[in-house]
Amino acid sequence: MGIKAIIVDTAGTTTDFQFIKEVLFSYSEQAMPAFIANNRNDFAIANLLDDVQELAGKKDLNTDELVDLLVAWIHDDSKATAIKTLQGLIWQQGYLSGDFKGHVYADAVRMLKQWQSSGKRLYSFSSSSADAQELLFRHSDQGDISGLFYGHFDTMLGQKNDVQAYKNILNTISLRPKQVLYLSDELAELNAAREAGLNTYQIVRSDDVRQGSHPTAVDFTQVRQG
CATH class of the missing domain: 3.40.50.1000 (HAD superfamily/HAD-like)
Structure with missing residues (x-):
């Protein structure tokens, strides 16, 4: 066959894997606070954050609480689709700005x-x-x-x-x-x-x-x- x-x-x-951990994960962790603050009202981002809260079993988290939760998930290398999608959007900014190469x-x-x-x-x-x-x-x-x-x-x-x-x-x-x-x-x-x-x-x-x-x-x- x-x-x-x-x-x-x-x-x-x-x-x-060290590139994933030391470059990509670190970059998304550092960029997450500003990314959430600047994009929380974007329709697609808001839907992802709703998914995050549903998975966490928590509702009505403020921006700081959401960031803390997402950073914890990054540290744990959570495989949840919502955090991986958010990280991908942050990495897009890094790639396009030339902050790193894959x-x-x-x-x-x-x-x-x-x-x-x-x-x-x-x-x-x-x-x-x-x-x-x-x-x-x-x-x-x-x-x-x-x-x-x-x-x-x-x-x-x-x-x-x-x-x-x-x-x-x-x-x-x-x-x-x-x-x-x-x-x-x-x-x-x-x-x-x-x-x-x-x-x-x-x-x-x-x-x-x-x-x-x-x-x-x-x-x-x-x-x-x-």
């Missing part, structure tokens, strides 16, 4: 280009919003590589440890499970993807990565699709 599409995780896989491993770029040129459809799947993923690849330190991707998936389709999320992706891209390869460093995600029927490969860039029974590679150049 052969692999027709490759889906890549971002943090720890295409991108150094980190992407050189080996990932090399192989993504090779796979795309051989006819593979490329996607990314992250807890960060689809827009934030597109920005990361468009404004990367390896240049604009956003054109390599057919699309980006986020938690609107389900949490990354949830088998149903991968089934939802398969329905979206209209491919059979064995036609799709998923690359990630996270064992729980790989287990969920495999349970949904996808081929899997674990990217192990450090000794800290918890491994299971998936094929492993230290970087993208070692990934075998057969």
Whole structure:
């Protein structure tokens, strides 16, 4: 049947997790107070903040209370769609103003280009919003590589440890499970993807990565699709 599409995780896989934590998370934490104060009455932002309060089980929070809650969620690396969407909007400001560039491993770029040129459809799947993923690849330190991707998936389709999320992706891209390869460093995600029927490969860039029974590679150049 052969692999027709490759889906890549971002943090720890295409991108150094330290960049996510030390640059992106730090930036969103520092920018959050002004962002909420300046945009709280914007319709889309107000809806996101309503979602935040509903998830937290709290109502009628003032601006300072909302900021404190959101910063706490950043520290906890909450996967809630609302905080990830808000972070993505803040990161957009940072990318467009040139405050930072997105980190992407050189080996990932090399192989993504090779796979795309051989006819593979490329996607990314992250807890960060689809827009934030597109920005990361468009404004990367390896240049604009956003054109390599057919699309980006986020938690609107389900949490990354949830088998149903991968089934939802398969329905979206209209491919059979064995036609799709998923690359990630996270064992729980790989287990969920495999349970949904996808081929899997674990990217192990450090000794800290918890491994299971998936094929492993230290970087993208070692990934075998057969």
